[in-house]
Amino acid sequence: MLAGIALLGKETRMHELSIAHNLVELASTAALDAGVGQVSAVHLRLGLLAGVVPEALEFGFEIAAQGTPLAGAQLLIESVPVMVYCSACHETVLLANIQYFYCPVCGKPTSQIVQGRELELIALEYTTASLPRGDRHA
Amino acid sequence: MLNTRMLEIRQNILSKNDQLANHLRSRFEAAGVFVVNLLSSPGAGKTMLLEETLRRLSEQYRVAALVGDLATDNDARRLARSGALVHQIETAGICHLEAAMIEHHLQAWDLSALDFLFIENVGNLVCPTSYDLGEALRGVLLAVTEGEDKPLKYPGTFASADFVIVTKVDLAEVAEFDQHTTDHNIQSVHPGIPVLYTSARRGTGMQEWIDWLEIRRNERITSCASVSLAAY
Numbered sequence: 001m002l003a004g005i006a007l008l009g010k011e012t013r014m015h016e017l018s019i020a021h022n023l024v025e026l027a028s029t030a031a032l033d034a035g036v037g038q039v040s041a042v043h044l045r046l047g048l049l050a051g052v053v054p055e056a057l058e059f060g061f062e063i064a065a066q067g068t069p070l071a072g073a074q075l076l077i078e079s080v081p082v083m084v085y086c087s088a089c090h091e092t093v094l095l096a097n098i099q100y101f102y103c104p105v106c107g108k109p110t111s112q113i114v115q116g117r118e119l120e121l122i123a124l125e126y127t128t129a130s131l132p133r134g135d136r137h138a
Numbered sequence: 139m140l141n142t143r144m145l146e147i148r149q150n151i152l153s154k155n156d157q158l159a160n161h162l163r164s165r166f167e168a169a170g171v172f173v174v175n176l177l178s179s180p181g182a183g184k185t186m187l188l189e190e191t192l193r194r195l196s197e198q199y200r201v202a203a204l205v206g207d208l209a210t211d212n213d214a215r216r217l218a219r220s221g222a223l224v225h226q227i228e229t230a231g232i233c234h235l236e237a238a239m240i241e242h243h244l245q246a247w248d249l250s251a252l253d254f255l256f257i258e259n260v261g262n263l264v265c266p267t268s269y270d271l272g273e274a275l276r277g278v279l280l281a282v283t284e285g286e287d288k289p290l291k292y293p294g295t296f297a298s299a300d301f302v303i304v305t306k307v308d309l310a311e312v313a314e315f316d317q318h319t320t321d322h323n324i325q326s327v328h329p330g331i332p333v334l335y336t337s338a339r340r341g342t343g344m345q346e347w348i349d350w351l352e353i354r355r356n357e358r359i360t361s362c363a364s365v366s367l368a369a370y
Binding site for chain 1: 139140141142143144145146147148149150151152153154155232233234264265267268290292293294295297298325326327328329330331
């Protein structure tokens with residue numbers, strides 16, 4: 001049991017580290033293209049079915065961001081719930097339990113995932129110094 | 139005075155991998171090779187199942203396998219005994235395969251000379267889930283010795299799969315395997331997913347699995363052919 005947990009922890013960290021590298025590559029390219037030298041925060045959307053543990057991704061991000069415009073940036077993760085399409089209700093519905101793919105309204109099984117696999121870089125936050133008008137001498 | 143600004147991006151973090159995977163998928167379809175990506179925990183019997191699958195399919199088809207392994211080439215050597223083309227991808231500690239690795243290791247092969255290509259992913263149920271390899275089908279293996287609740291522990295993995303193979307059914311009795319609960323749990327995280335029961339050691343369910351693969355391949359090739367005809 002303990003060995004299993006240790007193994008899961010190890011493989012999870014390695015996996016998120018690899019995703020963090022992809023994230024840093026994508027984000028630093030976008031930052032440099034836009035002339036942003038230092039990013040202060042990174043906004044992500046992470047689906048509950050993406051198989052990514054936020055804490056592990058944060059850990060991986062800290063390492064992967066070193067020496068890039070993302071170094072020291074805050075990782076702001078929005079967790080995205082799973083939505084499925086129910087063909088009986090003709091509606092997209094929220095799945096309360098990701099271990100139970102049944103329509104919460106009519107109880108019919110459904111495997112049409114509409115949302116919940118996201119692993120998306122939404123935006124980069126950065127600060128620019130601009131001097132208030134009339135205070136240019138400061 | 140400091141102003142906070144936003145630079146909007148809205149892009150999938152693994153978009154580079156996804157683009158390459160889609161490119162590979164087009165290449166596989168154009169060459170007429172049917173690609174299956176197999177995921178499982180370590181020790182679920184992937185290599186044993188694949189060895190037997192390659193041996194049986196080789197009688198009629200041109201078959202190859204790419205084998206992902208953390209450090210050793212033991213699996214590749216075992217699989218090469220089947221007579222199929224086998225190539226090892228040593229990931230040097232990386233816990234999953236990526237589309238770029240597949241592309242790199244395919245360079246020596248003529249895809250149009252193949253009917254089936256199997257990709258044995260690195261053994262674990264978490265990491266390989268996020269990485270599309272351009273496969274036509276993704277399968278998850280679940281050994282009877284692993285416990286019935288595995289699908290509930292890895293819902294993202296089972297939800298992303300196209301089929302499940304329950305392996306080592308010859309050990310079902312010893313492992314006190316509860317088929318009803320397992321079926322229920324698999325269907326709970328992916329309603330309607332096909333489930334096949336096999337024992338590569340005894341040959342149980344192997345013919346059904348081979349037949350199933352042939353049908354899926356024929357369907358794919360027919361639909362790809364009609365798409366390319368429609369393009370004219």
